[in-house]
Amino acid sequence: EDKVVQSPLSLVVHEGDTVTLNCSYEVTNFRSLLWYKQEKKAPTFLFMLTSSGIEKKSGRLSSILDKKELFSILNITATQTGDSAVYLCAVGGDYKLSFGAGTTVTVRA
Amino acid sequence: DVKVTQSSRYLVKRTGEKVFLECVQDMDHENMFWYRQDPGLGLRLIYFSYDVKMKEKGDIPEGYSVSREKKERFSLILESASTNQTSMYLCASSLWGSGSETQYFGPGTRLLVL
Numbered sequence: 001e002d003k004v005v006q007s008p009l010s011l012v013v014h015e016g017d018t019v020t021l022n023c024s025y026e027v028t029n030f031r032s033l034l035w036y037k038q039e040k041k042a043p044t045f046l047f048m049l050t051s052s053g054i055e056k057k058s059g060r061l062s063s064i065l066d067k068k069e070l071f072s073i074l075n076i077t078a079t080q081t082g083d084s085a086v087y088l089c090a091v092g093g094d095y096k097l098s099f100g101a102g103t104t105v106t107v108r109a
Numbered sequence: 110d111v112k113v114t115q116s117s118r119y120l121v122k123r124t125g126e127k128v129f130l131e132c133v134q135d136m137d138h139e140n141m142f143w144y145r146q147d148p149g150l151g152l153r154l155i156y157f158s159y160d161v162k163m164k165e166k167g168d169i170p171e172g173y174s175v176s177r178e179k180k181e182r183f184s185l186i187l188e189s190a191s192t193n194q195t196s197m198y199l200c201a202s203s204l205w206g207s208g209s210e211t212q213y214f215g216p217g218t219r220l221l222v223l
Contacts, residue, residue, distance in 0.1 A: 009149075032210045042113070042199065042214035043152075088151065092210030095140065095159060096167065101151040 002027045006089050006100035014108050017079050021103045023089030024071040032092040033065055033072050038102070039085045046074075046087075079107045112136070113215035115200055121221045128187040130218050132200030140203045141183035142212060143167075143175060145196040152199065158183055190222045 003026045013019055025033065032050045036043035047056045049065035049072060056063050060079075065072045076083055084107045090097040116131035132141065140159050144152040144167075154167030156175040164175050172194060176184045183202075187194055197219050201212040 004151075034210060034212075036214075042216045045211055045213070048211055090152075090212075095165070096142070096154055096157055097210060097212060098154075099144075099152040101149055 002098040004100040010104040019076040021074040027091045036088040115215040130185040134202040138202035142201040
């Protein structure tokens with residue numbers, strides 16, 4: 001059975017802090033790892049990672065994958081209140097994604 | 110822009126009622142998915158479809174069925190709603206083939222079964 005574990009489950013930070021979210025996985029036929037951001041609506045796509053060691057960046061967000069140790073991290077630097085959301089990690093196998101439970105990030109002004 | 114729409118944002122039904130949740134995507138995607146999302150459990154796959162009239166069970170199909178008569182439309186059916194089916198239901202779609210794992214989500218339907 002595919003397994004995706006995210007940590008921590010939740011955290012509270014202040015504006016300007018840096019946040020690191022973790023995602024570990026055990027999936028048969030690994031194809032990719034994806035990060036989504038979910039506010040009070042549909043998850044929106046952030047990154048897709050397929051190769052180890054290559055950092056993907058988008059503004060203050062970045063992510064990297066380690067296929068040997070089977071994990072990924074998502075970093076958010078200089079956090080803003082608009083970064084408050086649930087961050088979902090998903091791993092792509094055959095035709096489908098397996099999701100972790102998510103990390104709830106709360107950024108206080 | 111990919112657009113995935115769901116028929117209702119909020120729905121209240123009674124135990125035993127038959128419930129239809131509809132999802133439509135406008136990007137000609139082959140794959141469509143239904144998930145439910147519950148606190149602490151993340152998204153769990155109920156059913157998916159990789160072509161018209163094709164369907165595959167996900168991780169938690171019990172109590173649900175699906176219908177895909179047209180490529181753009183994927184319906185989730187609760188044959189006899191129960192209180193443990195109170196949840197947020199999310200529909201998603203994606204392309205077929207390698208590198209197509211990115212799924213695009215609809216806004217969700219929050220279902221309350223009384």
